[in-house]
Amino acid sequence: MKKILILHTGGTISMQENKETGGVTTTRTNPLHEWNQLAFNELDIVSEDVLHLPSPHITPAHMLRLYHHLNLRLEETNADGVVITHGTDTLEETSYAVELLYKSNVPVVFTGAMRSSDELSSDGPRNFITAVRTAASEDARAMGVLVVMNEQIHLAKNVTKSHSSSIEAFQSPDSGPIGSATQREISFYYKPCQREQDFTVSAMDKKVLLIKTYAGMEEGLFQHIISQALDGIVIEALGQGNVPPSLLPSIHSLLKNHIPVVLVTRCFSGSVHDVYSYEGGGKNLKEAGLVFTNGVNGPKARLKLIAALESHFSIEDIRKSFEHH
Structure with missing residues (x-):
């Protein structure tokens, strides 16, 4: 019988509606523990609470704590797979942070819910069931950290x-899903060609700022923001990697002070490229020394840069890491 370790961290999947106020919030007890044997007669379920937080409260320090707890309990339980329940607002960030650090081939599957556990059409039970079945699948081994939502x-x-609210809330913009998870069958369409580079961190404390560009961006405001003590910055650029020219003096100042500046696109899909040579264009930015990413979005690029800095990567190591996402 396969053993599945389930780690709960909170989120809508574990929340219920307050009948007096109408607001959805955490409760004293986690209702998910009642689901542990939900159609899992063939599995040995080990379930525990690690955190009990709404996902907007999750920090990189919580992510690192979760990763360490995951490793410890994997060793202690010798589990065949892991499911982590998490709020959906920052699920993509926590799952990616774990992916950056995780070295085992044992499946790790994140899941959550868009509707609270006591709502009539809650998606939580189905997501939970399919996540557990995915974690128990031999085909999920060595696939990297996975997210199962809406089959x-x-x-x-x-x-x-x-x-923001649909149960069909998660997409992989440039690649599509890697597989499907129904109540009866777990199937994968392809295997990832490579895992993320291994990072070794003892903390996730580096101060990395994420800034989104927009038309007419004010030079003074940007200068004020970056005047704070920073270890790095991620800029969500326009289109293929272009910024308003008002940002250039501050960007050059950051580079002069050896603060890494990572460029991603603010678009829903696509990557940044060194195409345009006008003032603020991607070609000039790359020549100036900005780090170009290959498909990762802004919030994830921030976490990756934090992990790289905590791992004492050189600027060239950081550049290579982002180019080979």
Whole structure:
């Protein structure tokens, strides 16, 4: 009999509606523990609470704590697979942070819910069941950290929350899902060609800022923001990797002070490229020394840069890491 370790961290999947206020929030006890034997007669379920937080409260320090707890309990339980329940707002970030650090081939599957556990049409039970079945699948081994939502299997490094309320809220914009997870069958369409580079961190404390560009961006405001003590910055650029020219003096100042500047696109899909040579264009930015990413979005690029800095990567190591996402 396969053993599946289930780690709960909170989120809508474990929340219920307050009948007096109408608000959805955490409760004293986690209702998910009642689901442990839900159609899992053939599995040995080990379930425990690690955190009990709404996902907007999750920090990189929580992510690292979860990763260490995962490793410890994997060793202690010798589990065949792991399911982590998590709020959907930052699920893509926590799952990616674990992917950056995780070295085992044992399947790790994140899941959550868009509707609370006591709502009439809650998607939580089905997501939970399919996530557990995915974690128990031999085909899920060595696939990297996975996310299962709405009967789709995604790679943590590719998935993003694309809708604020629909149960069909998660997509992998450039690659699509890696597989499907129904109540009866787990199937994968392809295997990832490579895992993320291994990072070794003892903390996730580096201060990395994420900034989204927009038309007419003010030079003074950007200068004020980056005047704070920073270890790195990620800029969500326009289109294929272009920024308003008002940002250039501050960007050059950051580079002069050896603060890595990572460029991603603010678009839903696609990557940045060194195409345009006008002032603020991607070609000039790359020549100036900005780090170009290959498909990872802004929030994930921030976490990856934090992990790289905590791992004492040189700027060239950082550049290579982002180019080979």
